[in-house]
Amino acid sequence: MDQAEKDTKPKLEFLALAEELRSYILSFLPWQDIVRCTFVCKALRQTCIISSELQYIIELGGQRLLPVPIADLRNHTSVSQRLQLLRNKAHAWFQFNLHACSFQTLSIQEQFYEVRTSLADGHFCLWHESEDSEHWAKIIPILPKPSQSTVERYWSPASLCSVPNAYIVDVHMDPTQNLIAIAYAVSHDMTQEGRFYVDLREHLTLKGLGRHLALQCSPGFDDPLRTSRVIWWLQLWDWQHSTTSNSNLSDTMSHFQFSIDFLFVGNNRLLMVSDVLKLYSIEDMSQEPQLLACYSLPFTVMGEHSLLPIDDIAHGSPLQMQAQQTMWTSDIEHRLLCYVTSRLRFVFVISTSIFFDLDSERVGEKAVTIPWQSWGPANTRVFPDSWKVLVSGNRIIQVFPADVRSRYRLHMMDFSPLAVERRQGLGRVVTEPSATEVHESGKTLITSLHYVEVVSDRVFDAVELIGMWLDRDRIYLAKMMDPPDDDPGDLRIDQLEVIEMSTVEY
Template sequence: MNDPTDQAGKNAKLRKVEFLALAEELQSYILSFLPWQDILRCASVCKALRQTYISSSELQYIIELGGQGLLPVRIADPGNHTSVSQRLQLLRDKAHAWFQFNFHTHSFQTFSIEEQFHDVTISLADGHFCLWHRETEDSENWAKIVPLLPKSSEQTVERHWPPESLCPVPNAYIVDVYMDPAQNLIAIAYGVNDDTIQEGRFYVDLRTLDGDGIHPQAAGQTLFLSVHTAQDNHDLFTVMEDLQLKGFGRHLALQCCPVFNDVVSTPRVPWWLQLWDWQHSTRSNSNLSDMMVLQSIDFCFVGNDRLLLVSDDLKLYSIEDMSRQPQLLACYSFPFPVKRIQCFQPTTDIAHGSQMQMPAQQTMWTSDPEHRLLCCVVFHPSPRLAFAISTKIFFELDSERVGEKAVTFPWEKWGPTNARLFQDPWQVCVSGNRLLQVFPGGARSRYRIHMMDFSPLAVERRQGLGLVVKKPSTIEINELGKTLTTSLPYVEVVSDRVFDAIELIGMWVDTDRIYLAKMMDPPDDDPGDLRMDQLEVIEMSSGLSESLS
């Protein structure tokens, strides 16, 4: 009688022989359906499959994309004939350029925003600087969008909105402005002053960046709230504070937290967040509300259907069904109570799917939401701490456990292996898997930029450039009398150039460039009057620097 175990082994060997007997092109085609890690495993255990991998630009491109935490983007231009081998080489060259971090050769021109730096909210999106000036006692609000060093083939928007053009209705006051050049969208959150009381009701106006009409993909011109935003407590608060309008693709979200007259007796204040699918409805039942510690909350989108609430802990919500309140999926506890926190996430290399209004802005790849970096900066306890967190943990939930009851993960279960902790960074920026931080550079008021790349291929194939950090690192938090150990691997490169504080009053980063806001002539009479006199743009893909006037 034949041994069943022996027969199974023979069948497995036979299948292996049958696969290796296929033409190399067919082997490559079949392997291309595997995850990039499995392709590498196959190539490492079989000489024949390794040769197939070496001979196939397609397989190498899949691995390069996956290892860098990227997703391919379908190119709609029929005239684009960039071969896979060319894309592969370009992708490798771009990654390699970041490990050189050479700032020696650069030039810059003047780019003035003509206002105090601390009164202007500045964001970087799809190759554009988006600026919004908050109204003060001395000046009115305005908005501006400026393209930064575009290529001749790219479509751009350059526009300035004076106060009268921003206000959608009479007696309106603007609370926040969000711009998305990839979707040709400007969203304006505003309230309306009533003759009797300020009711605390807010609205969002949707327009195109390059025109004054309603956005063609919007369900309507105005988004309405489904909650009355602390109207029942209007006698307790003075102004609506911490109003933030954020977006991701078809989603928009407005957050509000009021400032109370008596902060001592109201340590926790009502907080709410309203979400819309602005392309399909002007009203939404998707909202969150709670009592929160003042100045201890932020939020961000994690992919197209998940929202992360950053407060005493990280709360992950599903926003796939916008007809109901977000569904709590999991809670990730911090190792200690936090009082002030801010979330930094990449926003300049995110694909918006097939709804993009400016096709010339499309690229060959985009950051993968499931393999991206998130940075949470905690300002108290002091000194400040930066948590670099891999977003993969938000997509590794057990599907059988999710849906009935939210899963709670203590810090010890998720933090040490999925995060890396840094102490007292002066500034922080995130792009894809890269984290840029500014730390003191030896002499007083002198700083260096540190680039940390957390992508798997950066750690494995740095080609002798940068410092690979795999060992756990421990940070002492004296104010709490405790230590924290984290071990998420990364490669670190430190800038060869040292900067003065006035050269780094602002910093932004995208997939190819670093943008440094500089104050060349600080005023003697008013040191607090920070003005961005120059913007230095460092082109990482070529090692050259450019600038904008």
């Protein structure tokens, strides 16, 4: 065939394809590339705009969400309905009109003092720790529409642990997996049992995420000023597959670091949080966690606690997703971590994407130390400490004073890429870098993670915010009863107010 024949032969061009076929082909692209296609030409822009499927992909990606990978889940809900639901929920947050949002109240009466509380899959989890070993645990469904795996259980001191004379030190509850994990010693005296024992002076923390459980021991001190460096340890289990573990981690810390925190970042990474952030791989649970990188902080801090969203970051099996009956889940690699320091009272808001951006060629080699200037300014925002901090997905809520009468407002900050576009003129856009003065060291921290800030219309008294939780698109507020005359410090939860940030039914 000569050149003339080649030039005259009909060509199959992409734009000549039917609209539905173009949309189908584009649906295999990442959401950022679909957005870029809208700037190529009018035809591609039209394809992207009128296609609910493509708009849904953009909306999910822009809100840092992933679709639940179950073919028959919500098969009665069309893509266009899911798209509208996503947009409505986002817009409800940008309005942040707590007076107009739907809410329900749940009657509950528990001692708030010495009761540890958490939220999981729309269930209120409580466990009471007492010096007299009168421990109990309870799971109460609080969702307006509880999941199909709703758990409503009460465990008395005798049923919580069947081991005689056991002393319970921590409890982890996960209703999405029908899991309750208990860390205990064989007696109040922590008598040695086999190869394992726990000193009564030591502080134990039990955490779990998905298939992982971890028990951490941080020593207490009789005289901290005379202690130089001490050893802490952590043991991890893949509880779904084994009751034993060879995955252990230990290190030393200075005596002035009274606590060291840890949290799971996705299904295969662990972050140890102290005066530096140490990232470990826990892909292979048969061996010690592998140190991948150390992220330096801009100054020496004493960490108070770290916060990661409490939703379905690690729930990956179809059974778990069916139990939750949700259409999307947070993107593991693009979420927020809040690190609250206790000494200088700062809140570090950190994008978890930095923990997944490591050079793949260097993984397996000696762990790298990444200085603050290389990772911090572009991937964080630093705030003066608010009264309370909550985090869910790419949103955080901070509590700040509203006036001089000890009243407070909630400040919602959305860090998702589409926040500016989807806010529809609501809220304050913050894209310029902010400078935070560290008076003790004379340093100035420059951070520039973009966000949109909206202030709630509702004002709260301090007592209204003592018990407050954030879980996906719901805010939970504990209502306190007046304390009895004989024990003014014995606060009790009277009701739990559930504020739904979207009134859309689906």
